[in-house]
Amino acid sequence: MSRLRAASLLDALGIGAIVAVAIASLVILIxxxxIVVIISFDTRAFVAFPPQGFTLDWYRxxxxxxxxxxxxxxSLQVGxxxxxxxxxxGVPTALVCVRGRFRGTTALxxxxxxxxxxxxxxxxxxxLFAGALVGVGPSIGLQSLSIAVFVLAVMVRTVxxxxxxxxxxxxEAAANLGATPFQNLRTITFPLLMPAILAGSVFTFIEGFDNISVAIFTHGFRDRPLPIELLAMVQTTNTPLVAAVSxxxxxxxxxxxxxxSKSIGLDRVND
Incomplete structure (x- = not known):
């Protein structure tokens, strides 16, 4: 009995430690x-925490x-x-990788x-260098293409x-009923893939809208997206306007x- 109690105590301590680490991780991440959102409502004209008042002027x-x-x-156009x-x-690539019958699917x-x-x-x-070689300068198009290459794997892996x-x-049932491969894709496969496609679309849109690591080299001088504009603001101002943009x-x-989550439910993406 003493060994069972000791084992139960160790299990409880282990579970407690895991829960504590999980909560601490969430706090550190969130x-x-x-704090940034709270600062964006401050009435003072400089960044400080905690705030001393509440206002929506910075969002205005x-x-x-x-x-x-x-x-x-x-940023919306890029997203x-x-x-x-x-x-x-991404969707055709995922179809080829999963249902392709050639040896290069894994390599693809x-x-x-x-x-x-x-x-x-x-x-x-x-x-940026590749675009310069073919005569394509920094622009919304080059930025969109580069970010799409960067996040294409998200869509492919989700689908x-x-x-x-x-x-x-x-x-097999569709084929037995006389459906062609195209009819099978249109009436069975694509409707079942729609939750994954929508989820992948949301993730890629957010990445396209918020990306800075790729966009900082490929955006045009007159086509600066919001993350680049935010970076420039951080270097020149110290008002809660920066927090409001964030x-x-x-x-x-x-x-x-x-x-x-409301339309399809995030839990249905991989069902």
């Missing part, structure tokens, strides 16, 4: 974002300054373009993953995970994830 300034509004519009490219390239999946493993700064510099869980009997980006990410 606390900085919460975010949407009243033409430079910030244009930067948000540029939408990155998402479209990742859908057009690794090849798609490699850009995501490379530091974004390295990829940004590489794309592949869903594809690998689909029952092969569905394809709050807008945090809110956008939360709303995007909430929309996916």
């Amino acid at each position: 606390a900085p974002s919460i 300034q975010v949407f009243s300054q033409d430079v910030l509004v244009e930067a948000m519009w540029n 939408v373009t990155v998402t479209a490219l990742c859908i057009l390239l 999946s690794i090849y798609v993953l490699v850009p995501h493993m490379v530091p974004g700064i390295v990829l940004g510099v590489a794309v 592949m995970s869903r594809l690998q869980r689909l029952d092969p009997a569905l394809d 709050g807008v980006q945090i809110l956008l990410a939360i709303l995007a994830l909430a929309a996916v």
Whole structure:
């Protein structure tokens, strides 16, 4: 009995330690974002914590300054373009990697993953030099293409995970009923893949909207996205306006994830 009690005590201590580490990790990850949001409502004209009042003036300034509004519009264009490219390239690639019948499927999946493993700064510099060789300068198009290459693996891996869980009997049943491969894709496979495609679209859009490591080398001088504009603001100002811009980006990410959770449920992505 004493050994059982000792084992139970050790198990309880182990579980308690894991829970404590998990809670501490969450606090360390989330606390900085919460502090930034709190600072964005401060009435003082400089960054300090804790705040001494509550105001929405800093958020009004975010949407009243033409430079910030244009930067948000540029980031929105990049996010939408990155998402479209990742859908057009990522979904067929995932289909080939999972259902392809040639020897290079594993190599293809690794090849798609490699850009995501490379530091974004390295990829940004590489794309900048490659664009210069073919006469393409920094612009929204070059920025969108470089970020799409960087995050394409997110879409591919998300869709592949869903594809690998689909029952092969569905394809066999469709074929037995006379459906062509195209009809099978259109009526069975794609509807079942939609949760994964939507989830991958949200993740790639957020990355395209917020990316700075790649965008800092590929954005145009007159097409600065919001993260680059925020970086410039941090270097020249010390007002809560910087925190308000960060709050807008945090809110956008939360709303995007909430929309996916509300529409399809994040737990359905890999079902």
